[in-house]
Amino acid sequence: MSQNGKMIRKEDLSFWQRIYIPEILKGLRLTFMALFRRKITIQYPEKRFTPPDSFRGRPVLVEENGVERCVACGLCSRVCPALAIEVQANETALEKERYPEKFEINMVRCIFCGFCEEVCPEEAIIMSKEYELVFESQEEAVFGKDKLLVPIEKVRDRLEFLHKHR
Amino acid sequence: MATITIDEKKFEVDPQLTVIQAAAQQGIEIPHFCYHPKLSVAGNCRMCLVEIEKMPKLAIACATQVADGMVVKTRSERVLKAQHAVMEFLLINHPLDCPICDEAGECKLQDYAYKYSIGASRFDEDKVHKPKRYPLGPNVILDVERCIMCSRCVRFADEIAHQPVLTFTQRGDHVVLTTFPETQFDSPYSMNVIELCPVGALTSTDFRFRARVWEMSSTESVCVGCARGCNINIWVRNNEILRLTPRQNEDVNSFWMCDEGRLGTFKFVNGPGRVSSPWIRKDDRKVTVGWDEAIAAAASGLKAFKKGEIAGLASAYATNEDNFAFLKFMRDVVGTKAIAFLEHTAGEDDDLLIRADKTPNAGGVRALGIGSNADSILRRINDGAIRALYALEDDIAANPDWKNALAKLEFLVVHSPVENATTELADVVLPASTYAEKHGTFVNFQKRVQRIRPAVATTEQDRALDGFAMSRWDKFASHNDRWGKGPRRDARPSWRIVQSLAGAMGTKWKFTTAENVFAELAENVPEFKGLRYLSIGTRGALLRTPQRVTEKA
Numbered sequence: 001m002s003q004n005g006k007m008i009r010k011e012d013l014s015f016w017q018r019i020y021i022p023e024i025l026k027g028l029r030l031t032f033m034a035l036f037r038r039k040i041t042i043q044y045p046e047k048r049f050t051p052p053d054s055f056r057g058r059p060v061l062v063e064e065n066g067v068e069r070c071v072a073c074g075l076c077s078r079v080c081p082a083l084a085i086e087v088q089a090n091e092t093a094l095e096k097e098r099y100p101e102k103f104e105i106n107m108v109r110c111i112f113c114g115f116c117e118e119v120c121p122e123e124a125i126i127m128s129k130e131y132e133l134v135f136e137s138q139e140e141a142v143f144g145k146d147k148l149l150v151p152i153e154k155v156r157d158r159l160e161f162l163h164k165h166r
Numbered sequence: 167m168a169t170i171t172i173d174e175k176k177f178e179v180d181p182q183l184t185v186i187q188a189a190a191q192q193g194i195e196i197p198h199f200c201y202h203p204k205l206s207v208a209g210n211c212r213m214c215l216v217e218i219e220k221m222p223k224l225a226i227a228c229a230t231q232v233a234d235g236m237v238v239k240t241r242s243e244r245v246l247k248a249q250h251a252v253m254e255f256l257l258i259n260h261p262l263d264c265p266i267c268d269e270a271g272e273c274k275l276q277d278y279a280y281k282y283s284i285g286a287s288r289f290d291e292d293k294v295h296k297p298k299r300y301p302l303g304p305n306v307i308l309d310v311e312r313c314i315m316c317s318r319c320v321r322f323a324d325e326i327a328h329q330p331v332l333t334f335t336q337r338g339d340h341v342v343l344t345t346f347p348e349t350q351f352d353s354p355y356s357m358n359v360i361e362l363c364p365v366g367a368l369t370s371t372d373f374r375f376r377a378r379v380w381e382m383s384s385t386e387s388v389c390v391g392c393a394r395g396c397n398i399n400i401w402v403r404n405n406e407i408l409r410l411t412p413r414q415n416e417d418v419n420s421f422w423m424c425d426e427g428r429l430g431t432f433k434f435v436n437g438p439g440r441v442s443s444p445w446i447r448k449d450d451r452k453v454t455v456g457w458d459e460a461i462a463a464a465a466s467g468l469k470a471f472k473k474g475e476i477a478g479l480a481s482a483y484a485t486n487e488d489n490f491a492f493l494k495f496m497r498d499v500v501g502t503k504a505i506a507f508l509e510h511t512a513g514e515d516d517d518l519l520i521r522a523d524k525t526p527n528a529g530g531v532r533a534l535g536i537g538s539n540a541d542s543i544l545r546r547i548n549d550g551a552i553r554a555l556y557a558l559e560d561d562i563a564a565n566p567d568w569k570n571a572l573a574k575l576e577f578l579v580v581h582s583p584v585e586n587a588t589t590e591l592a593d594v595v596l597p598a599s600t601y602a603e604k605h606g607t608f609v610n611f612q613k614r615v616q617r618i619r620p621a622v623a624t625t626e627q628d629r630a631l632d633g634f635a636m637s638r639w640d641k642f643a644s645h646n647d648r649w650g651k652g653p654r655r656d657a658r659p660s661w662r663i664v665q666s667l668a669g670a671m672g673t674k675w676k677f678t679t680a681e682n683v684f685a686e687l688a689e690n691v692p693e694f695k696g697l698r699y700l701s702i703g704t705r706g707a708l709l710r711t712p713q714r715v716t717e718k719a
Contacts, residue, residue, distance in 0.1 A: 071266050073264075073378075074381065078381075083639070083642050086647075089375045089377075090375055091374065091375045096266065097266050097298070097299075097375075098375050106646065106647060109647075122265065138646040141646075142648060
């Protein structure tokens, strides 16, 4: 648009463009070709997307030999920019001395930034590949240890990814 | 005076001082672990090495006396190199378990590792392993691996607590802090070693693993365990007190406080024995009611008696503001002169802090002109001359004589933060705020007025609007956060309850804050003349010695 409001084109439309039909056919050709390309759409929920190892799904706590690796240091809670994590420590007879009596992540607050995973000195909280999060209430969105603990076998991919890119 | 130069700046200092003291006076920090202003100089940590001109080697600032013309360098290349070396040595066997350690966040070694170390270790071998979770006494647990052998606790036990039971055994990197055989460190002041310890070797049995230090807010207050009134910080998370720590005040408690004050004066605030709401007795049953109804019941109950039949018991546990409002109410609104308070003593004064008077405010109640001779009230209750009693925050019925007398009363109104033997006998119970939930002042045994500040919010308080100390969680909690939902109690400071009662009996007062009450108190009571909340500050202020002027007609 020029200053005086007059429309200026770099090039005027050609004759074939002006008669419109060939352009429509060009467009339809593109659409038709897409029918034969590899399909990207996944028929969710019949089929499910398997994310790459770098994917940041919901944070989980790693369970090793039947107990959480977490020592309840509270660094994830401190670093969390959305204040989603609450940890209550207590003493355990195990060698690690300290364990989370309560570990809660408010999934409504979580922004999946992965800072908790990055700051964790024990590789105890990591980002999983789980992306299906449905809640019917605010209370239900607060995940306790029952939902957060995941056996180490199920998160090997992510741990190896973390080791590789440390 | 000696003229010394520290880091190219000239200072005039007292020649009796050591270099570390002189530097501290001038605001120059020389890092140190074993040096402490209230303990003898040990000089074993080597962290305070400084370069002094004309001395062949670096010298420890804690044990080198200032001399005229001395030139000290605290940040020269030689000094930095020495500091790095000392830190590297200390960290060789110190476990890297900061995530587990309770000291993290307030740890000298951790702070210095950032400030004075190169941040890397050349030590590949295995660290020495030593006992963990070793109880030194009932209140202190030792983790020997974390100990850096500064000997502060050993010197504290010897010099301040006078219970010399701590010592080091073994040598080299096998050194172990321990108690002498068949002894334990159970001094009434044992827990002071927890703050003295520059690392996380000594931890509190009570507070261990409860919270990270950065999760809590800390509020300057005063211990209510005895008439000393040790200056303290109240540490709160999620509206719950987790620990008390001493706050330095050279006029009162120096750096210390006793274990009993530290452990015994905050748990009742957290419950579960609190009075949860006002209640009145109807047909021998406790009926929970709202504030207005409870106040109305108290007012109509008191109105049914002649003023000579009503007595008041002030409390040495309540603040000066509460007692002043109570006194004003009893004199001006009820019109009785039968007002006294009960003393609570146990044991004897010791030579460090502990006082026999177990109340924080007896001096204040006396300064208001309330006597501690409650026997005449007791006698007149037993005679039947006094038929109604209004009592501030005190468990009067803990005393059997008083318990019998209270049972004879026709009407008893009580302010109390907790359910106790007295509330069991009361007709109207009004839940009073504890010392951790209100502003106010206490007068200690030295006649020093000291302020308390609210650290725990009641239902009607808002941490932000009412100027509380706020942790990060307090600032950002919203309705869907569980950590914002710490228990809150429906309690009010006694002076406000008394004001409501005065209003219900036809006398309107216009106090809006405890500071208003104190201003009127200071105007009317000669000992308090000229004092204001601002002038009391964080260190307290002494009461004036009253000069009673006899009025000439």
